[in-house]
Amino acid sequence: MTGPLIDIAFRGRLGGFDLDAAFAVPARGVTALFGPSGCGKTSVLRCIAGLQRLAGHCRVAGESWQDDTAFLPPHRRAVGYVFQEASLFAHLSVRRNLLYASRGRPPAAADGGIGFDEVVALLGLAPLLTRATARLSGGERQRVAIGRALLSQPRLLLMDEPLAALDRAAREEILPFLERLHGSLSLPVLYVSHDMAEVERLADMLVLMSAGRVTASGPLARLQTDPSLPLALQRDAAVSLEAEVTGHDPAYGLARLEVPGGRFLVPVDAPPATGRRLRLRIGAGDVSLTLEPARGTTILNVLPARIDAVAQAGPHQMLAVLALGVDGAGARLLARVTRRSWDSLGLAEGMAVHAQVKSAVLAPRAGSETDAGAGAIAGAVPLR
Numbered sequence: 001m002t003g004p005l006i007d008i009a010f011r012g013r014l015g016g017f018d019l020d021a022a023f024a025v026p027a028r029g030v031t032a033l034f035g036p037s038g039c040g041k042t043s044v045l046r047c048i049a050g051l052q053r054l055a056g057h058c059r060v061a062g063e064s065w066q067d068d069t070a071f072l073p074p075h076r077r078a079v080g081y082v083f084q085e086a087s088l089f090a091h092l093s094v095r096r097n098l099l100y101a102s103r104g105r106p107p108a109a110a111d112g113g114i115g116f117d118e119v120v121a122l123l124g125l126a127p128l129l130t131r132a133t134a135r136l137s138g139g140e141r142q143r144v145a146i147g148r149a150l151l152s153q154p155r156l157l158l159m160d161e162p163l164a165a166l167d168r169a170a171r172e173e174i175l176p177f178l179e180r181l182h183g184s185l186s187l188p189v190l191y192v193s194h195d196m197a198e199v200e201r202l203a204d205m206l207v208l209m210s211a212g213r214v215t216a217s218g219p220l221a222r223l224q225t226d227p228s229l230p231l232a233l234q235r236d237a238a239v240s241l242e243a244e245v246t247g248h249d250p251a252y253g254l255a256r257l258e259v260p261g262g263r264f265l266v267p268v269d270a271p272p273a274t275g276r277r278l279r280l281r282i283g284a285g286d287v288s289l290t291l292e293p294a295r296g297t298t299i300l301n302v303l304p305a306r307i308d309a310v311a312q313a314g315p316h317q318m319l320a321v322l323a324l325g326v327d328g329a330g331a332r333l334l335a336r337v338t339r340r341s342w343d344s345l346g347l348a349e350g351m352a353v354h355a356q357v358k359s360a361v362l363a364p365r366a367g368s369e370t371d372a373g374a375g376a377i378a379g380a381v382p383l384r
């Protein structure tokens, strides 16, 4: 791995719980810590923030916060921490809450840090600035909490299930802001979640945890398509693909998106800018396989691919990891098919097939502009 890292290892007992967790990920983009309740995700964040002390090390983008001999206290670690429930100062306005970390002085982006105006624009906080925090909705409160964390000028943003306490509508309201944050700031984020849908939309890197241990870590798409991990075998398994917009067909309201080894047509309300990078979610259950490209089908996206790996996904289901392209050198997809179809087509590892993608969902990604197209595409409907 090249470039600055977040490199951590913590070992020790917390009550009756054994934590022995280590990973190293790039100090950029969003790294999701994913695992079941009680597996130690929050404990890892607390150790990184210096709120919990266990043996080990913690290095963030070239700075050592903990090693065998030294332990930097929490107030000397430049972390922003966003919790499940935003704890805002009830007696202060939104503006005063935001400026708390900078002692009332609005920081400017020109000073080299994260600017007040930038944060307000990024999180859509302008209409809220003079409001009392008691009159904010759950989603608004969480946006203010994120803004306040950013304005503390962190080198690392820790987010512990920031959407878990919100209802579905508030979660949907706040997700585009988090996606925009990702595209606009170079700040690395560690994002704790046990909701795979959030991880699929937001994460670049994934750290899988189970019972106090890290079971796998690496780029999201690589872990999603690793048939030796439970993730790929889940009923709702999916792949998140980074795609580039290469064209638009206004007559049919379709955008053309390219990924390594394949291209997709996806319905959009408004044309996204050419060159824009978007994230495509493709569920394993939405991909079927044919030996010959089907004729007379309503499915728009039929892509040549090779079967790269195979796993049994239950007594009567098979999971194929596909590599797109005739040569099988492209991006990976998952296809979940019945055992019966698998046998009747005589499918096997290494075979050339055609992947029929019945549904793909889009979300704005890194580098996304806030143009009209971006807003429209955020709610793009599944492809049928």
Ligand SMILES: Nc1ncnc2c1ncn2[C@@H]1O[C@H](COP(=O)(O)OP(=O)(O)OP(=O)(O)O)[C@@H](O)[C@H]1O
Residues within 6 Å of the ligand: 014, 015, 016, 017, 035, 036, 037, 038, 039, 040, 041, 042, 043, 044, 194
């Ligand atoms: N300071 C502590 N003292 C005693 N036990 C602790 C302490 N901190 C954490 N634990 C225990 O460690 C285990 C892991 O907790 P942790 O909150 O890190 O898990 P988690 O994966 O974040 O869970 P959740 O998703 O439910 O928040 C739990 O059993 C918890 O009770």
